Amino acid sequence: MTIALNKAGKRFNRDWIFRNLSGRFESGNSYAIIGANGSGKSTFLQVIAGALHLNEGNCTWTAGNPVPSEKIYRYVACCAPYLELIEEMTLLELLGFHQQFKPFMAGITPKKIVEELGMQAAAHKRIQQFSSGMKQRAKLAQCIYSDTPIVLLDEPCTNLDRQGIDLYYTLIDQYCKDRLVLVGSNDEVEYKFCRQQLSMMDYKVF
Template identity: 40%
Template sequence: MEILVEGLGKKFGREWIFRGVDLSFSQGKKYAITGGNGSGKTTLVKTLAGVIPFTEGKLTYRYQSKSIPLEEIYKLLTITGPYTELIEEFTLTELLSFYRNFKPLVQDNHEIINILGFKKSANKLVRDFSSGMKQKLKLALALYNQDKVLILDEPTSNLDHQNIDWYLSHLNQPMNEKLIIICSNQPYEYDFCDEVITLEKYK
């Protein structure tokens, strides 16, 4: 999987959030996108994921030497961040089963629940989970699916030290089949990445 970014720009109203971004992302590598508040980190990764449109420039997605249309990239990409939502009316088991209708998972529900350490919460409504539990569940849905691109925005928000270690144990492993992009200003969340991209220079 490869993502090519050429002269990408995004503005809201009259204000450019970023402009003239030229980047390339390759399968099997991990990238960090950093920058101060208001630098456009989240806007950029949402643009890369096809969640919001860009104002100028070009985005190219390639998989197995074939170009993937922007409107089809969701089939190969997962993005998770503080703004992504879970269906809180489901129990944990129901949510995992529902999610499989859209994104195949590499483990069965029982295995994922055990990995999460949520065995006692298997039949608990997601709305009754703590904020840390919800964040860990979001990460698990992203980490354990078969998509080729994984975008994590502020991945350890609301996690305690034990669950930050859980996150790091996963992201420090080789993931040769995935292209991983981490949006963060916390070095411990991304210091294992192959490349760090700072957005200030694109202001």
Template identity: 35%
Template sequence: MLVRLEAIGKRFGRDWVFRNLSFRLEKGEVVALLGPNGSGKTTLLRLMAGLLKPTRGRVVREGQALFLPNPPAFHRHLTAREHLLYDLAFHGREGDWREALRRFRLPEDLPLAAFSSGMRKRLALARLHLLRPDLWLLDEPETALDREGRDLLTALLGEARQEAGVVLATHDRGLALAVADRALELEGA
């Protein structure tokens, strides 16, 4: 078990995002979170990552989780190489950052201020590829990706299945059908 939600509820002020939600993710599973804007997909990912606390219930997480927000957050003045080297050092990992830049077709020395949103998303995928967390929490990972980027994402999710668990929030039902073992439909409270 990588993450378990036990009858959780989350409220902001007087408004409940969801109530009494239970969920379990095992290694090797890919689960898609579906639902309209405001249904709680991002909130649920943040709860699983430990970035938010539930109003009710309990979140139990094992292993290392990595949350990929939409849009991904980076330092604009750093290059892709500098970002990947920093991430590897910060997490105490080793990895072939050059291979990651090649695979995700990213320039080595261009500052992120010059990157398109699709290039930033590719860098976020390269980060996942290098760090290989146990639990991947992805918020609309397909957004801003072109066809080649989506193919890279699909391949990466297939690889993740071998050693991790993935929860991804998406509006793209085609992506969900292509990569997910199951889907959790959120409607809000």
């Protein structure tokens, strides 16, 4: 899977979030999208996910053949603070529901995910009863276990304790080696495994 941007720019009203951004991102590699708060990290990841359209330049996705922007959602799994969980569901119900429209990788079942997360005691609890850290583990699970070539992680260690961060590294190491991973963060703890960095501050318009 390859994503290529050519002189890409995104603005809201008259304010440019980023401009003249060109880059190439390929499977088997991990990229840190860094920058201060408000620098456009989340906006950039939403463009990569096909959720936002550019105002100038272009973004292309290729998986052997070109992928139309309206179908790129099939190739992408996301974990982000602005994506909410269905709090009325139990953890197992949530994972089973998610699997219906975004299948998990081969051999992965909701039960196996719960075990690997170390959340067996919470399997039948409603999400609304979870701590913030438990919710973040569930968000990471929905993303990383999905059978997609692109993994987008926006502030992935939000609300995680040391044990949760260790779990994050384990999931990345076990399930993301051959995928295209982009991590949006200004905290090195979240992206220290990434091989390359892109600073959004290099594409700001002042």
